[in-house]
Amino acid sequence: MFSRHDIKKLLQNSVHQLQGLKETYALLPSTRCRRKTNCCSMLPEMTLLEALAVIKRLVDMPSAMRMRFVQNIIGYFFLNPVEITLCPFLEGQDCLIYADRFFGCRAYGLWSQEYYEKLSAHDRLVKIHLRKQWKSLGLSLPSKVVDFQVPYCIYVEIDGHAFIDDKMLLNISDTIEAISGRFSQWHQSFSRMYFSDLSFLLSSLAFGLTESIQLKFTVVRDIITTGNMTGLEKIIDELPDLCAGLA
Numbered sequence: 001m002f003s004r005h006d007i008k009k010l011l012q013n014s015v016h017q018l019q020g021l022k023e024t025y026a027l028l029p030s031t032r033c034r035r036k037t038n039c040c041s042m043l044p045e046m047t048l049l050e051a052l053a054v055i056k057r058l059v060d061m062p063s064a065m066r067m068r069f070v071q072n073i074i075g076y077f078f079l080n081p082v083e084i085t086l087c088p089f090l091e092g093q094d095c096l097i098y099a100d101r102f103f104g105c106r107a108y109g110l111w112s113q114e115y116y117e118k119l120s121a122h123d124r125l126v127k128i129h130l131r132k133q134w135k136s137l138g139l140s141l142p143s144k145v146v147d148f149q150v151p152y153c154i155y156v157e158i159d160g161h162a163f164i165d166d167k168m169l170l171n172i173s174d175t176i177e178a179i180s181g182r183f184s185q186w187h188q189s190f191s192r193m194y195f196s197d198l199s200f201l202l203s204s205l206a207f208g209l210t211e212s213i214q215l216k217f218t219v220v221r222d223i224i225t226t227g228n229m230t231g232l233e234k235i236i237d238e239l240p241d242l243c244a245g246l247a
């Protein structure tokens with residue numbers, strides 16, 4: 001389980017890895033999309049290294065702006081079983097961390113339809129599993145959330161004459177995984193215990209790992225059974241500045 005101290009040390013020791021991440025992202029072609037950010041309805045899965053890149057960005061922000069992001073991200077963590085919220089980094093039609101956006105964001109729209117369908121099928125299985133887990137706790141998640149899928153995108157266009165295919169994308173994804181893997185057990189923990197979810201990581205920094213899950217159950221139960229959001233509002237109002245001092 002990560003503590004603030006662990007994150008601070010990881011950030012201090014990640015200069016070369018973060019540079020490697022940037023260089024690997026640069027292997028992807030630059031793109032444009034006329035439906036800009038229309039698909040940004042979820043926080044994508046990411047590696048630990050990508051999460052650290054964004055935490056670093058949060059650390060470097062003015063505190064009021066950072067707090068707004070932290071509140072959005074924690075709100076996303078608690079609300080995602082009951083609502084399709086927008087990605088916490090989206091404001092209007094702008095991604096506010098565009099230069100550090102995750103591989104999942106960059107690759108969306110570049111996969112072949114065939115490969116994207118495979119990814120979607122896997123995503124559906126994960127959601128079915130999650131629905132069963134919540135059901136075993138006595139809660140039925142809304143179909144609008146369980147059945148939601150980001151559709152295959154036909155609107156992303158590659159600038160110039162660059163070319164990319166699934167094999168190249170998978171190589172880039174493997175490279176990012178390998179660089180992040182240099183954090184060995186931390187990289188594995190982020191994937192296995194936190195499900196590659198930055199919102200879960202930040203929530204656990206605020207409340208603890210098990211406590212975050214318990215709190216999430218209470219918030220989700222209240223929203224599903226009574227529509228009551230006051231528990232969540234209180235959590236958000238009382239959040240500390242989690243990323244302050246992590247530099």
Ligand code: SF4
Pocket residue numbers: 037039040041042043044087088089090094095096097098101102105
């Ligand atoms: S990080 Fe940015 S590009 Fe990625 S889903 Fe969020 S808003 Fe969209």
